[in-house]
Amino acid sequence: MVKILIADDEKDIRDIVTWYLSREGFEVFAAADGHAAMDIETAHLPDLLILDVMMPGLSGWEIAKTVQRKVPIIFLTALNEENDKIHGFKLGADDYIAKPFSPRELVARVQVILRRTGTLALPGDVLQFPPLSLEPGTQKVSVNEQVVELSAKEFELLYFLIRHPHTVFTRENLLVNLWGYDFDGDERTVDSTIRRIRKKMGVAEDFIKTVRGSGYKFEADKV
Structure with missing residues (x-):
């Protein structure tokens, strides 16, 4: 929401x-x-x-x-x-x-x-960060026009980072905003989810940057 x-x-x-x-x-x-x-x-x-x-x-x-x-x-x-x-x-x-x-x-x-800003999307809206494209309304992600199969949480995390370009989020920030205050896991959950997203994104994996000692951010040519 x-x-x-x-x-x-x-x-x-x-x-x-x-x-x-x-x-x-x-x-x-x-x-x-x-x-x-x-x-x-x-x-x-x-x-x-x-x-x-x-x-x-x-x-x-x-x-x-x-x-x-x-x-x-x-x-x-x-x-x-x-x-x-x-x-x-x-x-x-x-x-x-x-x-x-x-x-x-x-x-x-x-x-x-x-x-x-891409935060509020209607059906048919597409966010383009060549070679990455994302359709928020259908939760479709493609790289070089090949569909990337993300889980609901993986899509949610990627879309959250895209909606806040260049902003560094700590693991704690991401846990609270995407998993909720009552989540029973730890910060390694964020790391493992990021790893899965990067592996699936292939050549676009570098759009998700690791900021040493801080967390993660999204950067691409469009933003």
Whole structure:
């Protein structure tokens, strides 16, 4: 399930954004201040951040500068001056929405951004990283147009890494996000799953990089 963080110190806004996004099938985490937002970002690695700018603790600006991985960001704020918008985009924002706002429009913008990044896929969508191609809707993976048979968990792990290119994930991160907090195995489960994926991917195996002492990341020419 695609995960989204909404961080805003106004409860009514958190509630309405959560309701509209949950209705579309997203898993939504809500934070009332900047420090809580960073705790959620670190623990759950959301696929997209919706940030108010003026919040207690850390502002939306500060969160955008603090996040260490590449993740789409939408600023949702009452600051509507041109300089504010320019500053937001300079910080790497993918969109900037001024309050008051339409929840339906926000959902539509979220969907557009997630489709563009390959996180939210429709039937027929194909992610291309020659010679690797991946169809999220059907869970079909091919290398040089030859189908690669991955298990459900192997596909889930590969797709997770592809959705977060260049981001290094520790084994613990991957265990929590893909196997769950209550998983009874250990970090060697991640290593063995990565080994199986690489073996099946053949010439595309090097797209999954090992970062010594840290974990794994996905890198290919497209990203």
